[in-house]
Amino acid sequence: MKILMDLHASYPALSDLRARARKRLPRFVWEYLDSGTGAERARHANEATFAAIPLPPSILHGEFQADLTIPLLGRDMPLPFGIAPVGMSGLIWPDAERHLARAAARHGLPYTLSTVAAQTPETIGPLAGEDAWFQLYPPRDPEMRADMLRRAKAAGFKTLVLTVDVPVASRRERQVRSGLTQPPRLTPRLLAQVAMRPAWAAGMAQLGMPRMRMIDDYAGLTKGLPSHAHAGYLLRTSPDWDYLKWLRDAWDGPFIVKGVMEPSFVPRLEAAGVDALWISNHGGRQFDAVRPTVEALPDIRAATALPLLIDGGAQGGLDILRALHLGANFVMMARPWHYALAALGPKGLDHFVDILRLDLASNMGQMGVKRLRDITPPRG
Ligand SMILES: Cc1cc2nc3c(=O)[nH]c(=O)nc-3n(C[C@H](O)[C@H](O)[C@H](O)COP(=O)(O)O)c2cc1C
Secondary structure (H helix, E strand, O other): OHHHHHHHHHOOOHHHHHHHHHHHOOHHHHHHHHOOOOOOHHHHHHHHHHHOOOOOOOOOOOOOOOEOOEEEOOEEEOOOEEEOOOOOHHHHOOOHHHHHHHHHHHHOOOEEEEOOOOOOHHHHHHHOOOOEEEEEOOOOOHHHHHHHHHHHHHOOOOEEEEEOOOOOOOOOHHHHHHOOOOOOOOOHHHHHHHHOOHHHHHHHHHHOOOOOHHHHOOHHHHOOOOOOOOHHHHHOOOOOHHHHHHHHHHOOOOEEEEEEOOHHHHHHHHHOOOOEEEEOOHHHOOOOOOOOHHHHHHHHHHHOOOOEEEOOOOOOHHHHHHHHHOOOOEEEEOHHHHHHHHHHOHHHHHHHHHHHHHHHHHHHHHHOOOEHHHOOOOOO
16 A cells, blocks of 8 residues: 555656656667657547547535446446557567556456467466457468467457458558667667666566567468568458458457447448447557547447447546546557556556546546446446
8 A cells, every 4th residue: 555655656647657668668669659650640639639628527416435337248347447459568568468467357457468469368368357358450361360269269368359440551650760670670779779778678688579479379371471471461451341240250259349430330330240349540550640539439429329449548537537428438548558567567557557546536526427337328
């Protein structure tokens, strides 16, 4: 308790964790985590649009204890937020996937493991608790596709998330400027950046350089591909509606589509039997002309009764309330968890959960919202 109080004195907000993370990460890692694509208009607009949404204060509503629980996909979640997928989390901080999965289990949060994580579903599934979600980048090869689903299921992942907003690779100019290559290679320039960040370097020296472990298992399938192609090429495809249908039929648990921004696609997604939509523009990392996610939210809410998740630029409890007020059922975050982990190690994750909890309860007090689930009916 004392430790957490001390952390609140030094790092009361996400911005404090972000500032410390920046000091502890090699430049190319920071640029990988923090950047968007193009001029980063979309990345900044996500955040700015959240910040500009007013919420109604309430008066004379008496005292109450805020209830933060909320229903999602037939379950009662203790908190209204979770961890979005991040490829190569283990490059951002040593052993990040394990730390994130354990923190998710401790606090009852969903943890979404990326196809291109630095750990396999077999390692992470048993650590992640009740809500282990597996995020799929669609493999080209049908056998690889079926095998990945089988492995995720067997490892305890009950929910499948298909990401659809990466139809082609994006350019990510900031990453390029930092010297990061695809796949990452430790050039002298990157080694010089590493030498300036001892905590990160010591962790990596102990664990070895992270790799996309699940994809590596299919490296044999790259035989016959052009010589410049690496295992990531196996996933570089833009799925279509038939692919979606195949996945829906192949997966017998909750199925979420991530990267929905336009209401015009909603009727077809509903007809395909998707269980929830995840409003996301990939944190502004793919298409710099896309609108902010929280701006798309009311339009998509008007188009469907399906549960809606949203990510992109949420900075704290107040942004979570803004999203729920506009009709979202649940809020996901990606970068913030990695700022917290890089700033303070695993205890940074607990601290960030605590920040969000306090921020939610305080602002619910201002709004007179006793139960989060009542903020805008109906939901579930
Ligand atoms: C470093 C990094 C890697 C990411 N990798 C993935 C990924 O592998 N799969 C995926 O669906 N989304 C990926 N995303 C997108 C996030 O899941 C999320 O949609 C986005 O970052 C917006 O949330 P945020 O503003 O809270 O970071 C990645 C984001 C970042 C920052």
